[in-house]
Amino acid sequence: MKIFSAEQIYKADKATLEKQDISSEELMERAATQMFNWMHVRMQGAPVKIHLFCGIGNNGGDGIALARHLFEHGYDIAVYVVKYSDKRSNDFLVNLERLKDRKIWPVFLDDKSDLPNISQDDIIVDAVFGIGLNRTPDDWVTKLISHLNDSKAFILAVDIPSGLFTNCVPENLDSVIKANYVLSFQVPKLVFFLPQTGVFVEQWEVLDIGLDSEFLMKEETEYDLIAKSEVLQFYRPRTKYSHKGTYGHALIVGGSYGKIGAVTLSSKAALKSGSGLVTTYIPECGYQILQTSVPEIMVLTNGKTSLETIDFDIKPTVVGIGMGMGIGERTAKALTEFLKVNKLPLVLDADALNILSKNKESLKYLPEESILTPHPKELERLIGKWKDDFDKLKKVKAFSKKYKTIIIIKGAHTITFYQGKGYINTTGNPGMATAGSGDTLTGVITGLIAQGYTNMQAAIFGVYLHGKSGDLALEKTGYQSLVASDIINGLGQAFIDLFKVPEQVSEQQEEDKKENVK
Numbered sequence: 001m002k003i004f005s006a007e008q009i010y011k012a013d014k015a016t017l018e019k020q021d022i023s024s025e026e027l028m029e030r031a032a033t034q035m036f037n038w039m040h041v042r043m044q045g046a047p048v049k050i051h052l053f054c055g056i057g058n059n060g061g062d063g064i065a066l067a068r069h070l071f072e073h074g075y076d077i078a079v080y081v082v083k084y085s086d087k088r089s090n091d092f093l094v095n096l097e098r099l100k101d102r103k104i105w106p107v108f109l110d111d112k113s114d115l116p117n118i119s120q121d122d123i124i125v126d127a128v129f130g131i132g133l134n135r136t137p138d139d140w141v142t143k144l145i146s147h148l149n150d151s152k153a154f155i156l157a158v159d160i161p162s163g164l165f166t167n168c169v170p171e172n173l174d175s176v177i178k179a180n181y182v183l184s185f186q187v188p189k190l191v192f193f194l195p196q197t198g199v200f201v202e203q204w205e206v207l208d209i210g211l212d213s214e215f216l217m218k219e220e221t222e223y224d225l226i227a228k229s230e231v232l233q234f235y236r237p238r239t240k241y242s243h244k245g246t247y248g249h250a251l252i253v254g255g256s257y258g259k260i261g262a263v264t265l266s267s268k269a270a271l272k273s274g275s276g277l278v279t280t281y282i283p284e285c286g287y288q289i290l291q292t293s294v295p296e297i298m299v300l301t302n303g304k305t306s307l308e309t310i311d312f313d314i315k316p317t318v319v320g321i322g323m324g325m326g327i328g329e330r331t332a333k334a335l336t337e338f339l340k341v342n343k344l345p346l347v348l349d350a351d352a353l354n355i356l357s358k359n360k361e362s363l364k365y366l367p368e369e370s371i372l373t374p375h376p377k378e379l380e381r382l383i384g385k386w387k388d389d390f391d392k393l394k395k396v397k398a399f400s401k402k403y404k405t406i407i408i409i410k411g412a413h414t415i416t417f418y419q420g421k422g423y424i425n426t427t428g429n430p431g432m433a434t435a436g437s438g439d440t441l442t443g444v445i446t447g448l449i450a451q452g453y454t455n456m457q458a459a460i461f462g463v464y465l466h467g468k469s470g471d472l473a474l475e476k477t478g479y480q481s482l483v484a485s486d487i488i489n490g491l492g493q494a495f496i497d498l499f500k501v502p503e504q505v506s507e508q509q510e511e512d513k514k515e516n517v518k
């Protein structure tokens with residue numbers, strides 16, 4: 001799914017009005033009707049107090065129109081207009097009049113108003129600011145927003161939590177609504193997926209308001225959201241007359257005394273993600289450990305307790321390098337010498353990245369489309385400190401362009417970056433923040449490249465599979481007990497899940513749908 005910028009959404013609106021020959025107020029009505037249906041299906045007329053806080057722009061207009069629908073279906077509503085400016089939008093005014101026609105008089109709030117009473121059992125609809133926010137809200141609006149957050153009532157945000165910008169991190173985080181649920185029109189917003197701003201979005205859902213499909217299809221975006229339908233197109237089925245040679249040979253390089261586990265996990269993950277052969281290149285101290293724990297894997301050794309040279313006479317398809325490798329002088333030199341002569345596709349992780357951070361001139365030896373999988377600290381060593389999430393994205397983009405590398409920013413929503421574009425992953429969970437999880441990811445990506453996936457496909461698909469496997473494992477382990485080996489063991493189910501058809505809608509839902517059409 002594409003993630004559009006605010007400018008692109010306004011362009012999509014314009015294209016829709018022209019193509020479908022409708023007014024902007026009709027489009028607002030679609031948005032409000034969709035939100036009402038969403039609420040009505042869940043609330044079924046429940047006598048819960050709903051407080052609607054509406055700004056004076058189109059986000060506020062959406063809220064006012066929603067209030068009308070709720071009123072007409074007998075819901076107990078209280079409507080507030082947050083008068084943060086005199087520049088009321090036309091569609092807001094049209095809907096305000098419609099509300100007044102029904103004898104509903106909103107409470108107008110300004111800097112002198114008392115804060116309204118809200119019980120924690122009530123529902124708040126947040127329609128104060130939408131994607132049009134362009135400066136920090138005034139102090140009194142921030143106070144109101146903090147008051148709503150403190151109420152502990154369930155907050156349903158319209159389009160985006162009020163106070164969140166679409167293209168930067170707010171200076172004052174007290175001015176942002178902490179939404180329990182966001183109903184976002186047509187497309188999710190980038191800020192839902194970044195650590196500093198994503199915390200304001202507990203859950204989100206997209207409501208289709210019928211924006212022009214041609215525009216949505218043709219318009220190029222800087223970010224894509226990656227879910228099952230996006231990765232399925234990469235999937236390479238196995239063929240009947242294939243043999244292990246068909247699926248490539250992954251070489252995993254790394255390990256040092258006390259850190260043989262890291263390479264073991266990567267190697268096993270490469271194997272379990274389908275690499276035909278896997279060889280692990282480690283210091284001698286790991287020989288027995290590896291041969292015993294993963295008998296399917298071949299082992300080459302060099303150095304006693306850490307690697308001294310990286311030099312082999314096998315012909316692997318791809319090399320995954322750095323896990324548990326250490327950053328000692330000899331190992332660092334071994335890596336640099338290897339990079340100078342290497343022509344194979346590379347996946348670089350952990351200490352390989354730490355060594356490169358200290359010897360940035362060696363980055364020029366990386367083949368194009370090498371994959372770098374840093375965790376936050378490793379990323380900081382590579383690109384330097386960042387001011388906020390947006391600054392981080394800018395720096396990663398510049399780095400990836402300069403060295404022509406694919407960078408995977410690991411996190412709650414891992415983002416794969418290449419050629420100026422970010423691919424945001426949707427699988428994974430906090431249970432995966434555990435030792436060896438990253439080593440496993442490197443193994444999965446290396447294993448996919450071995451089988452013939454392009455580096456970009458392997459990066460995006462690998463991140464998805466790794467997360468999905470963690471999600472499936474979670475059902476048995478819970479968050480705390482999920483360990484990297486569970487992720488490896490869940491990989492098979494993650495592949496199988498790709499082809500699971502979503503559950504059928506129930507008969508009752510089908511009936512409801514028919515009713516709606518009537």
Ligand SMILES: NC(=O)C1=CN([C@@H]2O[C@H](COP(=O)(O)OP(=O)(O)OC[C@H]3O[C@@H](n4cnc5c(N)ncnc54)[C@H](O)[C@@H]3O)[C@@H](O)[C@H]2O)[C@H](O)CC1
Nearest residue numbers: 028057058059085129130131132133134135136137159185
């Ligand atoms: N295609 C869609 O997704 C549709 C979205 N709709 C809704 O429209 C809003 C965007 O509406 P817009 O009027 O452009 O912006 P806001 O409602 O966010 O209003 C802000 C308004 O106020 C000014 N402003 C900005 N920041 C401040 C500030 N800190 N203090 C005071 N005033 C401020 C700014 O100039 C704006 O004019 C979108 O989110 C959806 O909810 C449509 O209803 C349907 C199509």
Ligand SMILES: [K+]
Nearest residue numbers: 126129160162
């Ligand atoms: K909002």
